[in-house]
Amino acid sequence: MASSYWDSTQRRNWTYTKPELADIRKKLEDSERVLVSQYPLPDRRLLSQYFAQQLQKLGKPLSVRQQALATAQIYIRRFYTKVEIRRTNPLLVVATALYLACKMEECPQHIRLLSAEANHNWPDFGPKEPSRIGECEFALIAEMNSQLIIHHPYRSMTELQSSFPLSQEENNLAWNIINDHYLTDLPLLHAPHLIAITAMVLAVVLRPQQSTHQVHAANVANALQALSNPKAAPGANGPGGANIQIRIQKLITWLAESSADIEAIVDCTQELISLYEVWDQYNEKVCREQINRFVKGKGLEK
């Protein structure tokens, strides 16, 4: 229900404008100048991809639901707007965020089980024992002011489909786009229903002809054009021809009727494009090494 998001701590306390967010991060880095210059880190989106991958690794053997992984990603992102990452052991934060997220999303995991799994995955750098996760949980909750309820676009998307149903393949693609948006700052910038609309728009415009789950930047650019300039015969020169054109016309009508904030959707789309552009540079090993360097250098793994 919209009213519950409207009054939520997520909207009131954890949604920023881009300049606000940049400012928060700049202040944090400024307070740790030496540390920051001593230990350079990859692009935040690549780091996020690294965290997402580690969450997957941890969650898979425990069969953790996607929604809990998503909540954990948001907890990590929020936490690092409050605490300089180079002051923490990120793998401990990852494990703890998942532990906490599982409780909030009603699929709890025993702390010992999770700790054992973390130890197995990261013998040198992960949390050494359950009590470390327990302690980090206090830090995580305190930094988030106990504001742990997260509204996700998944539920919005289900609701939105009562007025604009997606085909199975569109739905899958939209679902994947929502999964991807957790790698960006979008969850701190926009309301979940807006993210859901963006994902639906992209899914319809892109048509998942390719089975790859990565969406090509070029295609997204087309989608963007279609949106901002509906008269420019969207899709006419793309695959699908007339059918897709009708579908997109319907989409545009629906958007107009739902009085969605087109500008914000365009903004979300752009964030996603640049995510897909930077994605190629992702290298797990580089991320790991850069993180390990400060963790080891500062003795944070102990």
Add this chain to the structure above:
Amino acid sequence: MLSGYTSKKRVNERYRIIGFISSGTYGRVYKAQGRNGETREFAIKKFKPDKEGEVQYTGISQSAIREMALCTELTDPNVIHTVEIILEDKCIFIVFEYAEHDLLQIIHYHTQQSRKAIAAKAIKSILWQLLNGLLYLHRNWVMHRDLKPANIMVTKAGEVKIGDLGLARLFYKPLHSLFTGDKVVVTIWYRAPELLLGSRHYTPAVDLWAVGCIFAELLSLRPIFKGEEAKMDSKKIVPFQRNQMMKIIEVLGMPTKERWPLLTAMQEYAQLQALGSTMRSSGRTRTLKDWWQTTMQNNQYSPGQGNSPGDEGRDLLQGLLEYDPQKRLTAEQALQHPYFTAGGEADKPSKNCFGSVKIEYPHRRVSQEDNDIRTSSVPGTKRSGLPDDSLIGRPAKRLKEG
């Protein structure tokens, strides 16, 4: 972390403990006053680690996490306000606004001390405020699940506030059954019939049944369905709550499949039928009308003297104590009921349940035996066997989003 977790806020720096109020299900509740010129009073609920004397962090229980998250999320005039939450020294302190009274105390006062019924006007105000708080919770997808007089707080100013969100849940999340391996969750006297008959699905309607029970209790000053709880046997098989169901039937009569179409699909339907036939043969079933008349007489509610809940009151109670959860009034519908809306300005529910008549209800008892919130070693009794905390008998299974 570099040097372990240390709290940025300290309970003792911010609050002066006046005394100890109660040992709750999970920890202890203290009365406190603000420091630094803050004169308001507070109730601080302290959660302790599960094991006594635990020196290590063991992870916070799921129900404590839920309660913390819900308390910070919710703000409504008719829901107890959470001022802040402090995590310090492996303990969690939830700081609430202080409420001098609760409905259990008030009912006690009327049965034990004044020996007079609660004024009809006061009851209307209480119910109005309670339903408004509940409407807020339900609009935000929160089910309380444990409404009872002890959990309904009343401030000095006569504001009614729903308290103890310890069992509350967001109902768009998957809800694991209340029943698996679970003993004392919802107080049985206020438990809805669909739960007694084995429904595994919680809906907000369970809270409205409880409101109905509370309404009745405010009028008659005793629990309307005061059953005895059947305990779980050693195999952790949840028993049919025969006695509680019987108490309900004694007042409302048997539920019928005509009024409640899904009745025959309930897990305990056979048990119910058996119970029904024994009760019929001994002629022990009545209707709510009988209960109502007796209560009006006993407690001397009379329309002539302007002190009566009226026929509208009876109709509202009937709508809340509706067997079929799908037909039961919602909080929104209840608030639009003629009981609240009919009549002139003078009949409208007041925001102060004490109104102009000032009854001197006794203050909440505060004991001095323990007022060191940080070192107290008296354990709280743990909420026993919440399935989601123990994880017993619930193999991790893949739940696909959908």
